[in-house]
Amino acid sequence: MNPTGAVAAASCHEEVVSVDGVSFSYQQKNVLTEVSFGVKERDFVGLIGSNGAGKSTLLKLIVGLLKPTKGEVRLFGKPLSRFKEWDRIGYVPQKNALNPLFPATVHEVVMSGLYGRGMLFKRIGKQELAKGQDAMRAMDIEDLAGKRIGQLSGGQQQRVFLARALINNPSLLILDEPTVGIDAETQESFFHMLRHMHQHHNMTFLMVSHDMEMIRGYLGQEPASKAGKLNFYVRHSHETQDCVEDNLAHSLSGLRQRMESGKRG
Numbered sequence: 001m002n003p004t005g006a007v008a009a010a011s012c013h014e015e016v017v018s019v020d021g022v023s024f025s026y027q028q029k030n031v032l033t034e035v036s037f038g039v040k041e042r043d044f045v046g047l048i049g050s051n052g053a054g055k056s057t058l059l060k061l062i063v064g065l066l067k068p069t070k071g072e073v074r075l076f077g078k079p080l081s082r083f084k085e086w087d088r089i090g091y092v093p094q095k096n097a098l099n100p101l102f103p104a105t106v107h108e109v110v111m112s113g114l115y116g117r118g119m120l121f122k123r124i125g126k127q128e129l130a131k132g133q134d135a136m137r138a139m140d141i142e143d144l145a146g147k148r149i150g151q152l153s154g155g156q157q158q159r160v161f162l163a164r165a166l167i168n169n170p171s172l173l174i175l176d177e178p179t180v181g182i183d184a185e186t187q188e189s190f191f192h193m194l195r196h197m198h199q200h201h202n203m204t205f206l207m208v209s210h211d212m213e214m215i216r217g218y219l220g221q222e223p224a225s226k227a228g229k230l231n232f233y234v235r236h237s238h239e240t241q242d243c244v245e246d247n248l249a250h251s252l253s254g255l256r257q258r259m260e261s262g263k264r265g
C-alpha cells in the first residue's frame, strides 16, 4: 500500500484561481492591500471576514468585474485579460434588489446562464433545454418556470440565480453569500448539493459566507490562511469516489428521500 498516494495527488492539482499581490482602492480608500492566495482544483474555500474586509470586492476582481489597482489575477493558469472560458465558471453575486417590473421569466433567467461573455446569441436546442430543466429541478423551482423573476420572493430569486450559475455544470463555482434570505430547508438542500458536487464531481468552490456553523462544520475550525482581515477556510476533497451521474438534480435525491421518510415517520 502506498500511504502517500492521496497527498502526492493533491500536489499535482492545477491552480484554478491565483491571486497574486492584488490591491484595490476605491475613491482613494484602500479596500484590499497586497492579497495573495490560491484555490486549487477540488478545494472548497470559504472566505470569512468582517464587513468592509473586501470579500465581495475580491470576488469581483476574480471574475473580472473590477480591475486590480496592483497585482494580478489568473484563472485556470491564464491572466484574466486572456481568459475566455467563462462557461467553466459559475458566479452568484450578492443578492441585490431586483426591479419588480424586470420582465424576464424564471426560465429565461436560468437559460441566460448558458451564454458566456461575448456570446450574445446561441440557438437553444433540446440539449440546452434539458440542462435548464435539470438546473431548475436541482433548485426546486420547476413550478416557477413561467413566472416573472420580479414577482418572486427574495429566497426564490436567489434559487433562480443559483440555478443560472449551475446550468453549465461549472468546474468552479464562486458564491457571494448564496443563502442570505433563503429558508432553512432550502439552505440545507443547497449545502447538501454543494458538498456532493465537491466530493464526487470534481467541482471547486470559492464561497463568501457568514454562516460559521456551515463553514466550520465542513471546512474545519481554523482558517488555512489569512490576508489582512480575510480568513480562508479550506477543505480539499480527493480520496472520495467519483460519481458517474451527469445531472445536478440527482445529488438531492438521497436527501429528499430521507426528508420524506422522516415526514412520514
Ligand SMILES: [Zn+2]
Residues within 6 Å of the ligand: 009, 010, 011, 013, 042, 236, 237, 238
Ligand atoms: Zn486532490
Ligand SMILES: [Zn+2]
Residues within 6 Å of the ligand: 196, 200, 201, 243, 244, 245, 250, 251
Ligand atoms: Zn453525484
